[in-house]
Amino acid sequence: MDNCVDYEHDHSFWVHTMTTEWDLVCERVALKTLAKLILFTGFALGSFASGLISDRFGRKTAIWYSSITMVVFGVITSFIPWYPVFVFTWWVTGTMAIACYTAAFVWTMELATGKWKIILGMSMNYSWPFCRLIIAGLAYVLRDWHWHLRIISAMVAVGAVLLFWVPESxxxxxxxxxxxxxxxxxxxxxxxxxxxxxxxxxxxxxxxxxxxxxxx
Incomplete structure (x- = not known):
């Protein structure tokens, strides 16, 4: 937008968003795309590193440590007031998220056999659209991005606790x-x-x- 020097944010619906938090509008709008780009580099790293770590230390160990790291950095990210630091902590959170999923998928495939490999393998992929529905519900009820990350981190923490009752591959x-x-x-x-x-x-x-x- 030309001459974008005087603006204000409408908080009548959204209390706090990342856009309003760091004024990611006008000449700064590209920073949103940059943050997502950096996040996806974390996805690439997490997918690669997860295989090495789970092969070395075990599937369950890889899932647990990536879950705990995701919880810790997810909560830290929700409190970060600076955009560059936010991008870094968000990157760590994303890296651990895909690392956890990759190790969990391998672990599930190694536990299952026969038709259950197909059933469980496909069922795991439904976690993505299902969780997006949860996030949409959170966004409608809690219109503050800080609380979105905290509640999502709390759900991950529940999964980390449940790992104590499941076996290694x-x-x-x-x-x-x-x-x-x-x-x-x-x-x-x-x-x-x-x-x-x-x-x-x-x-x-x-x-x-x-x-x-x-x-x-």
């Missing part, structure tokens, strides 16, 4: 030659599914690790 444990731990998890799963099997009857063999990572 048996396939990852077997690949790391931790077959005794994997056997306990598989035996527990068999009992929950009504399978009449003894733990000592479960035989796990690792073939060609780490070169082939074959699991029998």
């Amino acid at each position: 048996p396939r990852w444990l077997i690949a790391k030659s931790r077959t005794d731990e994997a056997k306990k998890i598989l035996f527990s799963a068999a009992k929950r599914n009504g399978k009449d099997i003894k733990e000592e009857d479960i035989v796990l063999k690792v073939q060609g690790v780490p070169k082939n990572m074959g699991i029998q």
